[in-house]
Amino acid sequence: MPLPGGHADLTALRDAIASGATSAEQACAATFAGIKAHGAALNAFHETFEEDALARARAVDADRAAGKPLPPLAGVTLAVKDNICTVRGRTTCSSRMLGNYRSPFDATAVERLERAGAVVVGKTNLDEFAMGSSGEHCRWGRVANPWDTGRVPGGSSAGSAAAVAAGLCAAAIGSDTGGSIRQPAAFCGIVGLKPTYGRVSRWGLVAFGSSLDQIGPMTRSVRDAALLLDCMSGTDDRDSTVADRPPTALAATVERPLERLRVGMPRQYVSDANDPEVNEAVAACADAYRAMGATIVDVDLPLTDAGISTYYVIAPAEASSNLARYDGIRYGHRAAMRPGDDLAALYARSRAEGFGPEVQRRIMLGTYMLSSGYYDAFYTRALRARRRIKEEFDRAFAACDVLLGPTAPTPAFAFGANDDPLAMYMCDVYTVNTNIAGICGLSLPAGFAMRGGKALPVGVQLQANAFEEERLLRAARMLERAVAARTSAHAPAVHA
């Protein structure tokens, strides 16, 4: 189903604005009409910036009328996950802790996308501090899946995924620490790209797991993901962990199929634990690649299962350190003082009141594993496993160009179905290793599963080695084209 106005994706909208077939103001007004009609049903947005966005859209139209050259994203509507700092509005991380937080600066990614002409329409809902795989752990209510509002959209970039799938914006950005872009993209039937660690500056992304976090695009097409990454990647003096590389130029090559492509299929990725439709979608994609002349390579990744154990040491350890900054003193929630309170009591009560249960769980896990006597047994051991996981990928990518497998073991599940924290963590079994190794991964729609008479999207994941986004996106574009008949059979129940 196209965006309001009939545009297939962000690139098509951009072209229509540039050619004068539509105005940026018209596209922006249609976006807000969609948000007003469907926003409440999905709870995808924390905050929207209608007046401001319309003013920016009019400025694009004025530039065009004056014959000025338009930047690559001129006038397209973009949503920003609410753990990415914007001067406009608040940056809450869906947490009481930052309920009134106003960032004094824009994230580098936001600054670059706006400079490229994107019109930010609002901030999207997420699992608190990006910790969650369902969009249920949100301070101001859960997010619903546009395909079936009784089901989760996935998480943590829940609102960004739901908004893009429902056509409430042309594209969005999210963040991915263990699958938080790719898994909700799979559940909502859109494209989600986790770039290589260091591809996009983390300046202005509220830190969760600093060695794992990346900002990335969530889009209606592979070419849109290429275009957005081109506009936000590249080195940045404000992030010492960003790669010293120029911005990508993927939009120029994404339509060109790869010749002699070798697609690796890790045998651990197709498991009886997956829903049958998930395995079927992966098999159909392998067939599609074969039909295009690609070679399918059998790959062994025995550490796939160890990823969750490794991840749930490293991510909570880094989170417990990063979230130590929230003490109720300089910014964030401060509890009311009681007689006899000292500073330590104030910290502990402010944090207990400010953080929700999932965030507290992860802080405690991390604190435990980093505490005296446990550090080597947990943290150092997990870092050793991380090395082995990285080596395993390096061996795999010596024999193939991309890896193909499921994004998640199941399609979107019902609200409350994974209330047990460990069960929820297992949703990320196919995505966490991408972050652990720092490589790139992308989820794209590949089919459907019928549940209760409703069609739910099924996504597949492609992974490529570090800084191989060009290969990843070209391979993804080939597949997107080849499975189009499978993925266009149904439309979301909620759509603008």
Added chain:
Amino acid sequence: MAHDANAPSLTAAQVAHVARLAKLELAPEAVERFRPQLAAVLGHIARLDSLDLAGAEPMAHPFESHNRLADDVPVEGLPIEAILMNAPAVEGRFLAVPKVLAEES
């Protein structure tokens, strides 16, 4: 040591201790709620014990990054007003905090 963490043996006292280290004020009911959840996750993580990791160097970061030095050129910081705008309590140009030192008797 990891065996010590192996699931069911996590006690309420251990959870309360970790909460103190993490600076989280937890009611006894919250400790009881978290105890089995944390134990289950730690039990799962204990699977790392079965991996042969001999000779694997710990990898803290995806890329071996070294100290990255910026040019020694002063840049403008954020203005004080921008910093104070998010502070829960302010006195003039300062952050207001509770008394840190006990009063002398």
